[in-house]
Every structure is written in C-alpha cells, then in structure tokens.
Amino acid sequence: MSTAALKSKSRRKFKREWLTSYLFLLPALSFFIMFVAYPMVHGVYISFFDYNLTNFKFIGFDNYVTLFKDKNFHQSVINTVVLVLVAVPIVIGFSVFAAMTIYKKHELLRSLFRGIFYLPAVTSVVSVTVVWNWIYHPNFGILNYLTGLVGMKPIFWLGDPNTALMAITAILITTSVGQPIILYVAALGNIPISYIEAAQLDRASSRQIFTKIIWPMLMPTNLYVIVITTINTFQCFSLIQLLTSGGPIYKTSTVMYSVYEQAFSFGNFGLASAMGVFLAIIIGIISIIQFKFLGSDVEY
Amino acid sequence: MKAHIEAKLGTKYNNSKNNKVKKKSFLKNLTPGNVISMILLSMLSIIFIFPFYWIVTGAFKIQVVATQIPPQWFPLDIVWDNWVTLFKNPVTRWTFNSFFIAVTEMVLICLVSTTAGFVLAKKQFPGRRIIFTALIAAMALPKQVILVPLFTLLAKLGWINTFKGLILPAVGWPFGVFLMKQFSQTIPTEILEAAKIDGCSEVRSFVTIALPLLKPAIGALAIFTFMTSWNDYFSQLIITRSTDMMTLPLGIATMQGEYRTDYGVMMAGAALASLPMLTIFILFQKSFTQGITLGAVK
Numbered sequence: 001m002s003t004a005a006l007k008s009k010s011r012r013k014f015k016r017e018w019l020t021s022y023l024f025l026l027p028a029l030s031f032f033i034m035f036v037a038y039p040m041v042h043g044v045y046i047s048f049f050d051y052n053l054t055n056f057k058f059i060g061f062d063n064y065v066t067l068f069k070d071k072n073f074h075q076s077v078i079n080t081v082v083l084v085l086v087a088v089p090i091v092i093g094f095s096v097f098a099a100m101t102i103y104k105k106h107e108l109l110r111s112l113f114r115g116i117f118y119l120p121a122v123t124s125v126v127s128v129t130v131v132w133n134w135i136y137h138p139n140f141g142i143l144n145y146l147t148g149l150v151g152m153k154p155i156f157w158l159g160d161p162n163t164a165l166m167a168i169t170a171i172l173i174t175t176s177v178g179q180p181i182i183l184y185v186a187a188l189g190n191i192p193i194s195y196i197e198a199a200q201l202d203r204a205s206s207r208q209i210f211t212k213i214i215w216p217m218l219m220p221t222n223l224y225v226i227v228i229t230t231i232n233t234f235q236c237f238s239l240i241q242l243l244t245s246g247g248p249i250y251k252t253s254t255v256m257y258s259v260y261e262q263a264f265s266f267g268n269f270g271l272a273s274a275m276g277v278f279l280a281i282i283i284g285i286i287s288i289i290q291f292k293f294l295g296s297d298v299e300y
Numbered sequence: 301m302k303a304h305i306e307a308k309l310g311t312k313y314n315n316s317k318n319n320k321v322k323k324k325s326f327l328k329n330l331t332p333g334n335v336i337s338m339i340l341l342s343m344l345s346i347i348f349i350f351p352f353y354w355i356v357t358g359a360f361k362i363q364v365v366a367t368q369i370p371p372q373w374f375p376l377d378i379v380w381d382n383w384v385t386l387f388k389n390p391v392t393r394w395t396f397n398s399f400f401i402a403v404t405e406m407v408l409i410c411l412v413s414t415t416a417g418f419v420l421a422k423k424q425f426p427g428r429r430i431i432f433t434a435l436i437a438a439m440a441l442p443k444q445v446i447l448v449p450l451f452t453l454l455a456k457l458g459w460i461n462t463f464k465g466l467i468l469p470a471v472g473w474p475f476g477v478f479l480m481k482q483f484s485q486t487i488p489t490e491i492l493e494a495a496k497i498d499g500c501s502e503v504r505s506f507v508t509i510a511l512p513l514l515k516p517a518i519g520a521l522a523i524f525t526f527m528t529s530w531n532d533y534f535s536q537l538i539i540t541r542s543t544d545m546m547t548l549p550l551g552i553a554t555m556q557g558e559y560r561t562d563y564g565v566m567m568a569g570a571a572l573a574s575l576p577m578l579t580i581f582i583l584f585q586k587s588f589t590q591g592i593t594l595g596a597v598k
Binding site for chain 2: 016017018020021022024025027028029031032033034035036037038039040042043044045046094097098100101102111113114115116117118119120122123124125126127128129130131132133134135139140142145174179182183186206231234235237238241242259260263264269272273276277279280283284287
C-alpha cells in the first residue's frame with residue numbers, strides 16, 4: 001500500500017489511536033527535548049560566545065581558533081587518540097579471545113567468567129580508582145612490590161609522565177571488556193553449529209574455521225563493539241579526574257577532561273562548549289567511517 | 301509466548317544448542333590449545349578479581365598493616381576501626397541519596413520508556429519515523445556537547461544541588477526508549493489486533509497484553525538504569541554542591557582528600573559504594589546479559 005493511501009485511510013479510521021500514541025510518547029519526548037535536544041542545539045550556540053561568569057559576548061569562531069592554538073588542548077587530543085588506538089584493539093582482541101574460550105563451556109563456567117570480566121564495569125568507578133590508586137602507590141603499592149621481586153626499580157606509575165597514561169589505559173581496559181565479552185558470547189552462540197561441523201568434515205584447520213567462518217560471522221558484533229568502545233574511550237573522564245586530574249603536565253588529560261576543566265575549573269563555558277562540539281564532530285566522523293568501512297561486508 | 305521472546309533473544313536457542321554440543325564433544329574440546337587458553341584466561345581473571353579482593357581485605361586492615369611491605373596477602377586480624385571512622389562521615393545520608401536518586405530515576409525511566417517504546421514499535425502515526433530517528437541520532441552523539449548547556453540550564457532553573465537536578469536530566473536520555481522499542485517489536489501484532497477487534501481500548505490492550513509480555517525487558521531496563529544512576533559519578537559531580545546532597549560514590553571520592561593516606565578507611569568506603577551493585581549484579585546476572593545483548597541487536 002502506498003503511504004498516501006495508508007495516510008488517507010488512517011486519517012479517517014485511526015485518529016483516536018493517534019491521539020493515544022502521542023499521549024504515550026509525550027512524557028519521554030518532553031524529557032528528551034528539554035534535557036537532550038535543546039541543550040545540544042544550545043551547546044553549539046554558546047560555543048560562539050565568550051561566555052564566563054562575567055561575560056556573554058558573541059565572538060564567532062574565536063573559541064575554535066583558541067582551541068587550535070592551545071598547546072595543552074593539542075596534548076589532550078593526542079592523549080585521546082593514543083588512548084583509543086591502544087585500548088580499542090586490546091579490548092576487541094581480549095574479548096574475542098575470552099568469548100572463544102568460554103562460549104562452548106558449561107553454562108555455569110560461562111556465567112562465572114562473564115561475571116568476573118563484567119565486575120569492574122558494574123562497580124562504581126570511584127571504588128575502582130580508590131583501589132588502583134593503592135595498587136599503583138610508589139612506596140607500598142602492590143604493583144611496585146611485584147615488579148620489585150623481579151628486580152625492577154619502583155615506579156611512580158601515576159606521577160611519571162612516561163607511565164601515567166599507560167597506567168590509566170590499563171584500568172580503562174579492565175572496565176571496558178565486560179560488555180563486549182557478553183556480546184561476543186551471544187554472537188558465537190548464534191553461529192550455526194552445522195557450518196563448523198561441515199568445515200570439520202572437510203578437514204578445515206581450527207585456524208581456517210576461525211578466519212573463514214567465525215570471524216566473518218562476528219562482523220556485525222565487531223562493528224558494534226568497535227563503535228561503542230571507541231565512544232566510551234573518548235568519554236573516559238572519571239578515571240582521569242579521580243586519579244591524575246589530567247597531570248602530570250597534561251600527559252593524561254583527554255578532550256573530555258579538558259571540557260570539564262575549562263568549564264568547571266576555569267569557568268570558560270564558551271570555550272568548553274567549543275571543545276564539546278569539536279569532540280562531537282570527531283566522534284561523529286569516526287562513527288560514520290567505522291560504519292562505512294566495516295559495514296560494507298556485514299551480512300545481517 | 302515466553303519461549304517466543306527467548307527464542308528472539310537467542311538465549312534459549314543458544315542454551316539448548318550448546319548443551320547438545322557439550323554432550324557430543326565435551327572430551328573433544330580438551331585439545332591442548334583449548335586447555336592453554338583456559339589456563340591463560342583463568343590467570344587473566346585473577347587480575348580482574350584482585351582489586352575487589354584487595355578492597356574487601358583492605359577494609360579490615362589497620363593502616364600499619366595495609367601499607368606494610370611485603371604486603372599482607374590475607375588479613376590476619378580483622379579490625380572494624382575503618383568502618384567506625386568511615387561512619388563518622390555522613391555516609392548514611394549519602395547512601396540514602398544514592399538510593400533515592402537511583403530508584404526514582406529507575407521508575408521514571410521505565411514508565412516513560414515503556415509507553416514510548418511500545419507505540420514507536422507497534423503503532424502507525426504521523427511523525428513516527430522522525431521522532432525515532434531523532435532519538436537514535438541523539439544517542440549516537442556524545443553527551444559532552446550537552447554538558448555545559450545542560451549545566452547552565454539547570455542553573456537557570458535553580459536546580460543545581462537539588463534532587464530534581466540530579467534525577468530529571470537522566471530521564472531524557474533515549475536509551476530506554478530504544479531498548480523498549482526493540483523489545484516491543486517481538487510482541488505479535490496479531491494479538492493486539494485481535495484485542496482491538498474484541499473492542500479493547502488502546503490503553504487497556506497496552507496494560508493487559510503488552511505490559512505482561514514486556515516484563516523481562518522492563519526488568520533488564522530497570523537494572524541497567526539503576527546501575528547507570530548509581531555509578532554516574534560525572535553528573536553528580538557537576539550538579540552537587542553541598543556535602544548533604546552528595547551521593548555515596550561522590551562522598552567517597554571527596555573523602556580521598558581527607559583520608560589520602562588511610563587506605564583502610566578508603567577501602568571500607570570503596571567496599572560500601574560497590575556493595576549494592578555487586579549484590580544486584582550477582583542476583584540478576586541474566587537480566588544484565590539480556591539488556592546488553594538486546595541493546596546491541598539492530
């Protein structure tokens with residue numbers, strides 16, 4: 001039926017139904033418009049203003065120009081990119097490995113491992129940082145004790161510009177793998193056993209089975225996991241705020257942390273909004289690229 | 301019907317299949333490669349478990365023991381001093397705030413998402429596509445763009461440092477609507493049409509037919525929402541001003557300054573802040589898994 005025909009038919013018959021539908025939608029929509037849609041538009045708007053406690057003046061693209069000149073912001077962008085490039089592949093690799101190992105196991109064993117790896121994701125990030133702060137402690141942290149046993153010198157993990165970002169990345173990875181593992185286990189369970197059995201009959205090696213059957217069939221999950229992990233990594237904030245406050249010398253500051261710092265430590269709302277818009281554009285572009293590249297050979 | 305939904309979710313389908321496989325090839329699975337990866341995975345899981353072990357044992361160690369090198373792997377004497385010190389802070393108030401915010405958010409989000417998700421999945425009306433596209437598009441964009449404008453909006457409304465400011469903005473986030481729309485699609489349209497032919501009103505068919513079928517999804521959403529709210533450190537940080545409006549994680553975080561060197565007290569705080577989520581997670585692992593897989597299905 002054409003939409004026009006459907007519409008005219010609907011208009012006569014289902015007007016009451018429409019009204020009920022709109023009423024059902026109204027609460028969710030009003031919250032959405034007020035707290036998501038409106039702020040998004042307004043965020044772009046105030047990024048063109050010199051907006052702080054004393055000022056509200058239109059300055060066009062000046063905030064964006066400031067950003068591109070700001071050395072500390074450059075460092076934040078670099079850190080964010082490094083964080084994504086390191087964390088995302090490790091998260092994917094680790095999750096696929098874990099899922100491959102556990103998905104054929106007994107249900108009990110499977111939920112035990114799923115639970116263990118999802119644990120850091122359900123726990124409050126504050127608890128996670130409190131304990132890692134102790135583990136990384138230069139004098140009585142357990143990590144330096146363990147590395148000391150194999151003869152390494154103690155390291156000030158979170159205070160040393162060379163190791164701070166790496167130390168944060170490690171925690172980020174442990175809090176990120178839970179969801180992908182659950183998704184991969186579900187995806188692996190959906191691969192028809194007959195495909196694998198047929199390949200086994202044809203004497204395919206395990207490696208061939210993985211690269212020719214399993215991996216291609218995981219593509220939709222891969223796409224989803226890459227996108228959400230990338231977005232989550234971009235949004236990494238609490239770990240940084242609680243463990244290093246962006247230091248030492250901006251070595252662990254991310255774009256997300258810069259937005260917070262500009263707005264709530266320095267009171268530059270306009271500049272912070274410009275950073276937010278910049279981040280949104282970058283994430284948008286990356287998501288589109290990922291969908292284009294990986295989505296092309298995805299079979300649903 | 302339940303079987304139908306589960307089949308759609310893939311859980312039942314998987315389980316029955318996996319069980320068959322297990323019986324057939326349980327011994328075949330014990331290849332050297334499989335054993336090695338199992339050992340490797342077990343070793344890695346220790347890295348994941350260890351911080352929690354360290355929190356729990358640390359909460360019962362006095363400071364001298366907590367910071368000694370070599371570390372004391374098992375707490376030899378269990379002391380409660382850390383907990384006494386912890387409760388010298390307004391911890392009860394923070395816990396109440398956290399629960400109040402999380403439960404209210406959970407109820408509100410479930411209410412608005414279920415009705416909205418249902419009509420988006422099952423009803424035809426003008427503007428349906430536009431509304432759904434807008435919700436999805438917003439979900440794909442990062443929250444950072446709205447951080448500053450949301451804060452200034454709440455400031456204008458006078459909602460900074462109030463429960464309203466801490467609770468209501470989260471209700472606007474469209475994830476719940478999306479999840480409930482995905483799930484509502486599994487309700488067979490024929491049942492709803494049959495009800496309509498029998499003269500059942502829209503509202504009544506939603507309450508008596510759809511709601512019971514949506515129960516597992518509402519459960520998954522409720523747990524997810526509770527978790528997000530309980531652990532949402534970021535919004536709580538920017539919206540809260542006074543000590544008595546703090547949530548438990550936020551309160552524990554601010555204590556880090558005061559008890560920087562007292563690891564036992566900090567561990568007691570960390571244990572307390574994680575306890576509710578751990579309990580819920582252990583009790584409802586299945587709902588977590590459902591929520592995650594359902595959210596990912598396109």
